[in-house]
Amino acid sequence: MNIxxxxxxxxxxxxSATLCLIHCLIFPLIAILPIGxxxxxxxxxxxxxxxxxxxIGILKSETHKSIKLILICSMGIILxxxxxxxxxxxxxxxxYFGGIGMIIGHLLNFRYHKH
Known part of the structure; x- marks a missing residue:
């Protein structure tokens, strides 16, 4: 798999994880408004x-096992x-914890492949 x-x-x-977190944090505030x-x-x-x-794309690559584990555990928490x-x-x-874990895992993987 190429860089x-x-x-x-x-x-x-x-x-995706960032948008999901924003959706989950902001939506309860919007739901308070009486707009149905x-x-x-x-x-x-x-x-x-x-x-x-x-x-799945990252699991097929040669990424560190620890990063793969972070991503799999985070997705398990989300699901x-x-x-x-x-x-x-x-x-x-x-x-929220799963989303933060996804962001951290992807940032670590992105940083790992930059070097």
Missing amino acids: KSKQFHDVLGIS LSHNHWIDLVFAGIGIYAI SSILYTLITHHHTTLL
């Missing part, structure tokens, strides 16, 4: 799908949080 492809997966992962918006957890699944695509929310209809803060 451009690896960087693409990292940029995609960082962007409700939180749709399928949006979280779309962000997770993009993140899975980015992780667990989404599943919990879909079943119980209660939002959990685990999603």
Whole structure:
């Protein structure tokens, strides 16, 4: 896998995780306004799908095992949080930790491939 492809997966992962975190942090504030918006957890699944695509690209590369582990654990936390929310209809803060882990993992991988 060439460097451009690896960087693409990292940029995609960082962007997706950042947008997901912004969505999860800002949406509860917007939902307070009486404009009839409700939180749709399928949006979280779309962000997770993009993140899975980015992780699969990185797993196929020769990245450090520790970075792969960070990304896999973070995605596991995100998927667990989404599943919990879909079943119980209660939002959990685990999603934030998974998103931060995804951003950190992709930044580490991006930095690793820069050198």
